[in-house]
Amino acid sequence: MKEDFLKYQAQTTPFPLAMEVKKAKGSYIYDTYGKKYLDFVAGVSACSLGHRHPAVVRAIKKQLRSYLHVMVYGEYVQKPAVELTKLIAQLLPKPLSKTYLTNSGTEAIEGSLKLARRVTGRSEIISAHQAYHGNTMGSLSVMGYEERKQAFRPLVPDIRFIQFNKEEDLEFITEKTAGVILETIQGGAGFILPKNNFLNKVKQRCEEVGALLILDEIQPGIGRTGKMFGFENYDVIPDIVVTGKGLGGGLPVGAFSAAAQHMDLLQENPMLGHITTFGGNPVIAASCLATLKTILKEKLMQKALAKEQLFRKHLVHPKIKEVRGVGLMLAIILETPEQAIDLVMKSQDAGLILFFLLFEKRAVRITPPLTISNKEIKKGCDIILKILG
Numbered sequence: 001m002k003e004d005f006l007k008y009q010a011q012t013t014p015f016p017l018a019m020e021v022k023k024a025k026g027s028y029i030y031d032t033y034g035k036k037y038l039d040f041v042a043g044v045s046a047c048s049l050g051h052r053h054p055a056v057v058r059a060i061k062k063q064l065r066s067y068l069h070v071m072v073y074g075e076y077v078q079k080p081a082v083e084l085t086k087l088i089a090q091l092l093p094k095p096l097s098k099t100y101l102t103n104s105g106t107e108a109i110e111g112s113l114k115l116a117r118r119v120t121g122r123s124e125i126i127s128a129h130q131a132y133h134g135n136t137m138g139s140l141s142v143m144g145y146e147e148r149k150q151a152f153r154p155l156v157p158d159i160r161f162i163q164f165n166k167e168e169d170l171e172f173i174t175e176k177t178a179g180v181i182l183e184t185i186q187g188g189a190g191f192i193l194p195k196n197n198f199l200n201k202v203k204q205r206c207e208e209v210g211a212l213l214i215l216d217e218i219q220p221g222i223g224r225t226g227k228m229f230g231f232e233n234y235d236v237i238p239d240i241v242v243t244g245k246g247l248g249g250g251l252p253v254g255a256f257s258a259a260a261q262h263m264d265l266l267q268e269n270p271m272l273g274h275i276t277t278f279g280g281n282p283v284i285a286a287s288c289l290a291t292l293k294t295i296l297k298e299k300l301m302q303k304a305l306a307k308e309q310l311f312r313k314h315l316v317h318p319k320i321k322e323v324r325g326v327g328l329m330l331a332i333i334l335e336t337p338e339q340a341i342d343l344v345m346k347s348q349d350a351g352l353i354l355f356f357l358l359f360e361k362r363a364v365r366i367t368p369p370l371t372i373s374n375k376e377i378k379k380g381c382d383i384i385l386k387i388l389g
Contacts, residue, residue, distance in 0.1 A: 026051060038352050038353065045224060045246055046246055047249070048224070080283075081280040093237050097257075100257075102256070103279055104134075107279075108255055109218075109242055110138045116212045117178045126173055127144055130192075131182070144161050170201060177211040179239075183218075184221075199213075213236075215230075215231050218254070219245060220329055221241075221245075221246065222291070223295045228295075239259070241257050247291065248287055251288075301370075324363075340356065343388065
């Protein structure tokens, strides 16, 4: 199977990890040789409830008995999508009352950029250096990492960049700016938290000049930081919020939410201002709805903060320079990139799944399922410490 994987399936790097997966359940993935691996990555923050959570599987099976895809997005009333968007509205602060469901986080980013331009009638978008928002052309254009962009230029024009957490750069947000797009917590850059009320100051500047603040919650959203949405930790309300990854319960999804008067502009001038065939797919919407309800019912947001402290208690070693992040969005910062590579590779051999971050080469990702147990946390940390020596 590995030979066919390399021969027929397009790859993203010359050296994929290439584990042959047989099954996955809870906090574990099992390979075709019967070996099990404790999962500290959760599909890169996507499997909020771990693998094949019973509530998610039940919701999917129930929907499968009724209908799958029936019509292009937005034309038919489909109960799972309606209930999902209603619950999202209840969880978001006012006035963020309407949600557009998409197939992926990067598509939701595309929709949010279009909406900012449609609302303001302006074209300029401001992003942050070392930002990551996806890989479609619009999302790539607001990526703040030239090495990954240069091969695909020319990209979308009228994009400018500021430094995350640099208050002096807010002067670049002007009456020409349609929107400022930021990750609530910078992911690829190394899990960089906003400091000194930075997000509030950006929002204030946006209000002064009539621009919109778009917050990318694709990683920090859906309970991972101890709140349903990461921006709730920073007392700021964006004009547009983008979610994905952990919302799907293991299925592909994205969403962007905004005030009704803004979102309704996508209906006309032109009609079909944003359109998707499979967005709001009923099976995926059912999975999302079960995921959100389970997070709330089992109080997983509050537990994420306690589990963060358990990680911090155990991950103490001379080679660990820092543990960044909040809740269950954490990154170990080691001394060198070589140490990070060594830790990820040897951990997999030892039965623990870790992974890298995009831009900070000294970092090792720890984004386990929100359902991970304290015992599993200690087990994984013991493996890490043993490898570090």
